[in-house]
Structures are given as C-alpha cells and as structure tokens.
Amino acid sequence: MDVLAGLPEATILRDFESLEPFLRDESHVRGVPPLAVVKPHGPKALRELVRRAKAEGFGLVPRGAGTGKAGGCVPTERTVIVDFSEWPGDLRVSPQDLCLSAPASAPLREVKAAAEAEGLFYPPDPNSWESCALGGTLATNAGGPNACKYGMTRHWVLSVDALLEDGELHTFGIHSVKANAGPSLGQLLIGSEGIFGFIVGATLRLTPLPREFATLLLPVKRWEDLLDLPGRLCGAGFLPSAFEFFDPAVLAELRAHGPEAARRLPGEALAILEFDDRGCTSEAFLEGLLDLLGPVADGLEIASDARQRQGIWAVRRMTSAFLKERHPGKVSEDIVVPRSRLREFFEGLDRLDFPSISYGHLGDGNLHVNLLAAGETEPARLERQLMDLFRLSISLGGALSGEHGIGLAKRDAFLALSDPGQIAALRAIKQALDSCGIFNPGKVI
Ligand code: MLT
Ligand code: ZN
Numbered sequence: 001m002d003v004l005a006g007l008p009e010a011t012i013l014r015d016f017e018s019l020e021p022f023l024r025d026e027s028h029v030r031g032v033p034p035l036a037v038v039k040p041h042g043p044k045a046l047r048e049l050v051r052r053a054k055a056e057g058f059g060l061v062p063r064g065a066g067t068g069k070a071g072g073c074v075p076t077e078r079t080v081i082v083d084f085s086e087w088p089g090d091l092r093v094s095p096q097d098l099c100l101s102a103p104a105s106a107p108l109r110e111v112k113a114a115a116e117a118e119g120l121f122y123p124p125d126p127n128s129w130e131s132c133a134l135g136g137t138l139a140t141n142a143g144g145p146n147a148c149k150y151g152m153t154r155h156w157v158l159s160v161d162a163l164l165e166d167g168e169l170h171t172f173g174i175h176s177v178k179a180n181a182g183p184s185l186g187q188l189l190i191g192s193e194g195i196f197g198f199i200v201g202a203t204l205r206l207t208p209l210p211r212e213f214a215t216l217l218l219p220v221k222r223w224e225d226l227l228d229l230p231g232r233l234c235g236a237g238f239l240p241s242a243f244e245f246f247d248p249a250v251l252a253e254l255r256a257h258g259p260e261a262a263r264r265l266p267g268e269a270l271a272i273l274e275f276d277d278r279g280c281t282s283e284a285f286l287e288g289l290l291d292l293l294g295p296v297a298d299g300l301e302i303a304s305d306a307r308q309r310q311g312i313w314a315v316r317r318m319t320s321a322f323l324k325e326r327h328p329g330k331v332s333e334d335i336v337v338p339r340s341r342l343r344e345f346f347e348g349l350d351r352l353d354f355p356s357i358s359y360g361h362l363g364d365g366n367l368h369v370n371l372l373a374a375g376e377t378e379p380a381r382l383e384r385q386l387m388d389l390f391r392l393s394i395s396l397g398g399a400l401s402g403e404h405g406i407g408l409a410k411r412d413a414f415l416a417l418s419d420p421g422q423i424a425a426l427r428a429i430k431q432a433l434d435s436c437g438i439f440n441p442g443k444v445i
Pocket of ligand 1: 127
C-alpha cells in the first residue's frame with residue numbers, strides 16, 4: 001500500500017537514486033533506505049503526514065541541508081524523510097525589536113546576511129554556516145567558534161514555530177528577550193533533534209554588528225603552553241569572540257598537505273584568537289593582552305586587514321573537510337570539558353591507548369578529537385575507544401558532545417553514560433509529546 005498516495009502540497013521522491021543522498025549526513029554513520037523523501041510546501045502536507053504516520057505506524061525524520069555531524073537526520077527503519085528545503089516563508093528583520101524571523105528552510109548564510117544588511121549580528125557560526133539550513137541549526141542547537149563569547153544557537157532564539165503531534169502549528173515564545181510566562185517549550189524544542197516535533201521556523205535575537213576585530217595567530221613552541229590560556233584570559237577579563245586551535249599533529253598535516261596558506265603556518269601548535277569588542281584594536285587593549293600572555297606571545301601575528309583576517313579563517317574553516325579528505329574513515333568527536341580542565345583532559349587523552357589528533361574550539365573547551373584510524377579499527381574496539389574518550393570528558397565535568405548533538409552516532413553512549421534520571425525524564429517528555437513515537441524514532445533516547 002502506498003502510504004503517501006495523494007499527499008497534498010509536497011514533492012515526493014521515491015526512486016532509489018534520489019533517495020541515496022539522504023542515507024547520510026556529515027557524520028560517519030549511515031541510515032537505511034527510507035520509504036520516501038517528502039519535501040512539504042505547507043502545513044497541509046505536514047498535518048497529513050503526521051496523521052498517516054500515526055495511522056500506518058511509520059516514523060518521520062526531519063532534515064535540513066544534511067550537514068549534521070551526529071546522524072540526527074539519517075533514516076532509521078520504516079521512516080519517511082521530511083526534507084524542509086522547500087518549506088515556504090520569508091526572512092524579515094525588525095531592527096526595532098532586534099530580531100529576525102525566518103523559515104526552517106532559510107540558509108544560515110542568508111539569515112546572517114539579512115541581519116548584517118541592517119547593521120545587526122546573528123552570532124551562531126557552525127563550520128557549515130555557508131551550506132547549512134537554519135532549521136538544522138535550531139534542531140541541533142548548533143555551535144561554532146563564536147560560541148566562546150556569544151553562546152550556542154539556543155541563546156539566540158526568541159520564539160519557535162513548531163508542528164507537534166496534534167498536526168497543528170504552534171508558536172512558542174514572543175519577539176522579546178523578556179518572556180517568562182511559564183516554562184519555555186520553545187527552548188525544549190531547540191536541540192531536541194526532532195524527537196518532540198518539527199521546527200518549521202523561528203524568530204531570532206540579534207545584536208549590533210561588531211565592527212572592530214583583532215585577529216591573532218598565536219604559534220607556540222610547546223603545545224602545552226596553550227592549554228592554560230583560555231582560563232587565564234577569561235580569569236583576567238579578556239573574553240575572545242573565538243579561540244581556536246590546532247594541536248601539533250593537525251598543524252603538521254596542514255603544513256605538509258594543506259593549501260598554500262597553511263604551508264606557512266608557524267609553531268609546534270597554533271591558536272587563532274579573535275576579539276570583537278569596541279576598542280580591541282587599540283594599543284591599550286593589545287598591550288594589556290600581551291602583558292597577560294607573557295613569553296607565550298613571542299611569534300604572535302596580528303591580522304592587519306580584512307583580507308588577512310579572512311585568510312586565517314579560511315584555513316581554520318577548511319580543516320574538517322581537509323582532514324576528512326585525507327582520512328576518509330576517520331571519526332571526528334566533539335567532546336567538551338570546562339576550560340579550566342583542558343590540561344588534565346589532554347594528559348588523560350595521552351594515557352588512553354589509541355592515537356588521536358585534535359583541533360577545534362579551545363576557548364570554550366569544545367574539542368574535535370579525531371580518531372584517524374577509525375575506519376580500520378575493529379568496531380567493538382572503536383566503540384571502547386570512544387567510550388573511554390567520553391568517560392574521560394565526563395569525569396572532568398564535561399560532556400560527550402559540545403555542539404554536534406547525539407543523533408544516531410552517540411545514542412548508545414549517551415544512554416549508557418547519562419544519569420538514568422535524566423534519561424527517564426527525557427523519555428517521559430517524549431511519551432507525553434509524541435505518544436505514537438513518530439518523530440525521529442531511534443535518535444537521541
Ligand atoms: C569544526 O569545528 O570544524 C566542525 O564542527 C568539526 C568537525 O568536523 O568535527
Ligand atoms: Zn566545531
């Protein structure tokens with residue numbers, strides 16, 4: 001029986017070739033063939049999909065641009081992919097309310113550009129910001145380098161438009177930062193990875209656009225010298241808008257095989273620091289910063305113009321894809337530890353019995369630990385290695401994901417390593433909001 005026959009307001013893909021690209025995202029996990037891919041054009045399609053999913057017992061897997069890193073949007077057994085790329089709606093900026101409304105289908109780069117055109121800033125900047133969709137960033141609570149100062153996606157969401165089990169659209173939240181009429185269902189949906197319902201749009205908080213940037217390339221002779229720096233900077237009142245790093249192994253890969261600009265990168269290890277506060281390019285600010293850095297600052301380079309700044313960021317932004325191309329079987333993890341525990345984390349990582357290389361967001365302790373040999377490692381062994389990595393992070397007050405989420409890739413580890421009370425509470429919420437289990441089954445919990 002064709003469970004999608006006559007579905008209104010939707011594009012439907014069913015042939016094997018069209019479904020193939022939907023089996024994966026940017027993570028290392030792969031899904032099973034879905035029943036179909038549906039691209040809804042309006043609420044009628046979603047309402048009808050929900051009705052049929054409940055009646056026929058199939059699941060609905062939301063998908064944005066497929067750039068997720070945890071397998072949250074890959075199909076599981078007997079599911080239909082609901083691809084939001086054709087969901088309608090306009091971008092609307094309200095400078096007076098410092099907010100922007102957009103549909104889930106809006107490309108994040110267009111959201112950021114629309115804010116900028118009004119002299120405003122929407123800070124979330126996952127590495128995929130030029131190719132991802134707003135809806136995916138909301139569902140996964142995406143992070144990025146700027147999270148160091150500005151926080152994650154959830155800190156920038158005022159209200160959420162969502163479709164729940166009743167098949168109806170609801171708006172949770174208002175267009176103001178002050179909204180305290182009861183617990184926030186909108187915030188419950190942000191980062192829920194589609195397991196409670198579908199996010200179809202949102203109103204986002206904006207802030208004035210920073211106009212001044214101090215972008216610093218900080219090479220160090222001894223890699224360990226970087227590890228106390230995030231805590232020392234914050235402790236002394238310096239809050240970078242980004243603090244990224246390459247460990248010696250990543251830096252060596254970039255230097256040996258990366259693009260021209262990467263071949264000249266100095267140091268045993270390297271950090272990219274950026275400040276965007278007014279006055280951050282003043283002599284007084286930079287002197288204070290150099291004083292604090294002390295001898296670690298030997299070799300510091302400061303971008304002198306926008307072109308140099310872009311060049312530095314281009315190398316950082318291509319690192320993930322570059323390493324993937326060189327090591328297609330690698331697994332890139334996403335653990336996080338408080339910045340005051342970074343040194344202990346890397347000491348612990350050295351003691352684990354597998355090689356890894358790391359880069360990422362040192363300033364907020366969110367580290368992309370990459371297991372390059374994952375593809376050639378026996379699956380049970382790889383799982384043990386990942387569990388050891390997660391346990392280490394958790395033992396230091398951290399978590400097994402800082403920004404990519406749980407999805408399918410980390411579900412087993414999340415269930416095994418979380419407080420059972422937390423899992424029970426999440427399952428109770430899931431049961432209350434999705435009693436038929438139609439929303440993204442098999443993910444997260
Ligand atoms: C990045 O920051 O480059 C991405 O989040 C990392 C990744 O590919 O794991
Ligand atoms: Zn990242």
